[in-house]
Amino acid sequence: MLATWVMGSEPPLIELERVGRRYVKKGAPVVALRDVSVRFHAGEFVCISGPSGAGKSTLMHILGCLDTPDSGSYRFAGREVQALGADALAWLRRRAFGFVFQNYNLLESATARENVELPAVYAGLAPGVRRARALELLAELGLERRVNHRPSMLSGGEQQRVAIARAMMNGGRVILADEPTGSLDSKSGEEALRLLERLAAEGHAVILISHNPDVAARAHRRVALLDGRIEADSGPPARLPGVTAFRQGSNAAEMAAIGGLGRLLDRLRTGVASLRANLLRVRRIYAALTTFSMLLGVWVVVTMLSIAAGVYADTLTTMGQLGTNRMQVEPRSRDGERSVDLTLQDAYAIAEQVPNAERVMPLLGQKLTARYGEKSQLVSVEGYIEITAAGASRYAPRLERGRFITPRNNDNIDQVGVIGRAVKDALFSVEADPVGQYIVLDNLPFLVQGLLDGEQSHIGAPGWLGRRQGRFIMVPFRAAAALLLGTDAPQALEITVRDPLKMAATAQAVRELLIRRHGGEGFLISYSSARVEQMGRDRMNLWLGLGSIGLIALLAGGLGVMAIMLMAVSERTREIGMRMAVGARRRDIAQQFVIEAVALAAAGGVLGLLVSLASNPVAQSFGIPTAFSPWILLAALACSAGTGLAFGIAPARRASRLDPVAALAARR
Numbered sequence: 001m002l003a004t005w006v007m008g009s010e011p012p013l014i015e016l017e018r019v020g021r022r023y024v025k026k027g028a029p030v031v032a033l034r035d036v037s038v039r040f041h042a043g044e045f046v047c048i049s050g051p052s053g054a055g056k057s058t059l060m061h062i063l064g065c066l067d068t069p070d071s072g073s074y075r076f077a078g079r080e081v082q083a084l085g086a087d088a089l090a091w092l093r094r095r096a097f098g099f100v101f102q103n104y105n106l107l108e109s110a111t112a113r114e115n116v117e118l119p120a121v122y123a124g125l126a127p128g129v130r131r132a133r134a135l136e137l138l139a140e141l142g143l144e145r146r147v148n149h150r151p152s153m154l155s156g157g158e159q160q161r162v163a164i165a166r167a168m169m170n171g172g173r174v175i176l177a178d179e180p181t182g183s184l185d186s187k188s189g190e191e192a193l194r195l196l197e198r199l200a201a202e203g204h205a206v207i208l209i210s211h212n213p214d215v216a217a218r219a220h221r222r223v224a225l226l227d228g229r230i231e232a233d234s235g236p237p238a239r240l241p242g243v244t245a246f247r248q249g250s251n252a253a254e255m256a257a258i259g260g261l262g263r264l265l266d267r268l269r270t271g272v273a274s275l276r277a278n279l280l281r282v283r284r285i286y287a288a289l290t291t292f293s294m295l296l297g298v299w300v301v302v303t304m305l306s307i308a309a310g311v312y313a314d315t316l317t318t319m320g321q322l323g324t325n326r327m328q329v330e331p332r333s334r335d336g337e338r339s340v341d342l343t344l345q346d347a348y349a350i351a352e353q354v355p356n357a358e359r360v361m362p363l364l365g366q367k368l369t370a371r372y373g374e375k376s377q378l379v380s381v382e383g384y385i386e387i388t389a390a391g392a393s394r395y396a397p398r399l400e401r402g403r404f405i406t407p408r409n410n411d412n413i414d415q416v417g418v419i420g421r422a423v424k425d426a427l428f429s430v431e432a433d434p435v436g437q438y439i440v441l442d443n444l445p446f447l448v449q450g451l452l453d454g455e456q457s458h459i460g461a462p463g464w465l466g467r468r469q470g471r472f473i474m475v476p477f478r479a480a481a482a483l484l485l486g487t488d489a490p491q492a493l494e495i496t497v498r499d500p501l502k503m504a505a506t507a508q509a510v511r512e513l514l515i516r517r518h519g520g521e522g523f524l525i526s527y528s529s530a531r532v533e534q535m536g537r538d539r540m541n542l543w544l545g546l547g548s549i550g551l552i553a554l555l556a557g558g559l560g561v562m563a564i565m566l567m568a569v570s571e572r573t574r575e576i577g578m579r580m581a582v583g584a585r586r587r588d589i590a591q592q593f594v595i596e597a598v599a600l601a602a603a604g605g606v607l608g609l610l611v612s613l614a615s616n617p618v619a620q621s622f623g624i625p626t627a628f629s630p631w632i633l634l635a636a637l638a639c640s641a642g643t644g645l646a647f648g649i650a651p652a653r654r655a656s657r658l659d660p661v662a663a664l665a666a667r668r
């Protein structure tokens with residue numbers, strides 16, 4: 001089946017030349033390895049033994065590129081390893097090595113299949129391909145019925161087989177195992193051993209640490225360490241299996257690797273899936289605390305923003321009533337220029353072309369005598385028409401009775417009117433209903449179709465033609481122009497703006513438009529600028545005040561996220577070490593923790609939003625004005641995710657900077 005080589009004709013896979021490794025322990029230097037020179041070939045099955053402290057683990061870590069020697073040289077497949085950076089070492093671990101640990105080091109939260117897939121996730125293998133390969137490996141190792149079990153539901157022997165399958169996942173050429181049978185009963189230990197023998201027969205270099213004499217007896221080669229030196233080495237066997245049977249996993253992996261964006265998406269997907277599994281099953285308290293700290297932060301932020309928006313909306317309404325959202329254009333001769341004649345078309349042009357102009361009302365009115373029966377009264381008669389870009393208006397005045405003037409009344413030049421309170425009092429008896437009655441204006445009968453409620457000063461300019469006293473009648477604009485006044489040239493245009501803070505710019509736009517239309521500046525635009533400016537300042541102060549409270553709350557939430565993530569990192573140190581051993585780069589580890597922090601913070605953000613919405617009626621019942629807008633909700637979500645990102649980076653960096661060997665040695 002296999003071609004064989006006589007030793008020496010094939011270059012060694014691993015060459016150590018006078019390798020040394022020292023540590024400093026409690027201030028004193030400790031030499032873990034000294035002048036170790038040894039060569040291993042593909043297909044060898046090597047057992048390393050020696051008393052505790054002899055340097056076995058150190059040697060394994062150096063062989064597996066988790067650690068680097070202080071002196072001497074390490075060549076893998078003919079290439080010097082020491083020259084490689086952290087990412088290149090991770091690449092080598094991913095491609096060339098498979099680790100099997102004594103305590104299995106499986107992810108508790110993941111299924112057997114997911115554990116086996118892990119190295120391929122870091123190698124960027126497409127999900128379908130890696131899943132198929134993991135299932136194939138598990139089936140090969142007799143675990144086809146266990147693929148969806150989590151480690152806690154597997155026996156020790158099964159867990160070790162999962163760990164071996166994981167070591168084989170990327171088709172690494174070297175399998176490194178630390179006491180692979182140490183935690184197993186004799187039957188499971190025998191199975192694991194047979195598996196490792198088979199891997200060696202297929203062309204892997206299998207190097208294991210064991211104190212077990214049975215294991216040592218099965219190995220092709222025994223290396224004994226003592227005090228950091230090789231004390232005895234039985235040497236490579238005379239004949240080795242050929243590498244023709246060597247698994248082509250790594251090549252297949254190379255070919256099916258996915259690139260760029262797909263890889264990031266895959267990473268996100270697996271990240272979130274593992275997060276979910278991890279948090280729902282293992283670390284509920286952490287997840288709950290992180291989420292809760294963000295929930296509080298976002299709750300405060302949203303409440304503050306909604307109060308700011310609510311107060312602002314209130315101010316807008318008040319300002320609307322005071323006329324701060326309006327400007328007037330009147331004909332006026334200036335600088336020797338003739339005053340212009342404003343037209344109805346000017347009003348239409350402004351409504352259409354000036355974006356901040358919400359409504360334009362041409363003002364056209366005159367004092368006339370109104371009669372009803374025996375009684376008469378001098379009143380202001382005003383032509384009413386409302387011009388908006390959108391058509392509909394929210395400015396229809398409140399009526400005590402009847403209905404207001406409709407666009408249709410205007411089109412038909414209907415002789416109808418809506419009267420103010422003072423007109424009603426002057427012409428009608430207290431108990432009479434004026435609606436449905438005809439009053440006479442300038443000898444023409446007008447049907448009263450509505451009675452205005454109260455003073456209604458906010459319909460138009462305050463004081464305009466005595467409107468404030470309610471001594472006025474509104475009639476359709478065209479009726480006023482054609483039947484009563486003999487002109488349709490407005491005496492003024494009143495423009496209501498959407499955003500009073502843009503009053504100055506809007507006035508400028510109107511000015512330019514009218515100059516274009518009339519060829520001169522014979523008009524005057526006026527508005528209450530002091531109030532508008534004050535309002536802008538008030539709004540700014542409000543945002544600053546409430547915004548900084550929100551910011552502090554977010555900061556507190558973010559610090560909560562950070563504290564909990566840092567705790568999670570130290571709690572999961574060994575998991576991080578294992579991920580590094582199977583080939584995760586630093587940035588993979590960092591990415592994972594950032595994804596976790598952002599996902600938890602965003603979840604907290606969503607909950608915070610829900611709590612804010614739920615607590616809103618309470619605020620309102622205390623008379624606090626609040627208003628929600630989609631952008632407040634979006635901003636809150638963005639803030640929470642952003643906070644997760646900002647405060648997740650430090651823990652993620654800490655995780656990614658861990659030394660793989662130290663991380664693997666951690667108790668948790």
Ligand code: ADP
Binds near residue numbers: 050052053058
């Ligand atoms: P073994 O695996 O054979 O028990 P090790 O390789 O773990 O031996 O350790 C060899 C020597 O190096 C021991 O004296 C150990 O105390 C020391 N050593 C190993 N790792 C460290 C470390 N991270 N810091 C300090 N000393 C260490």
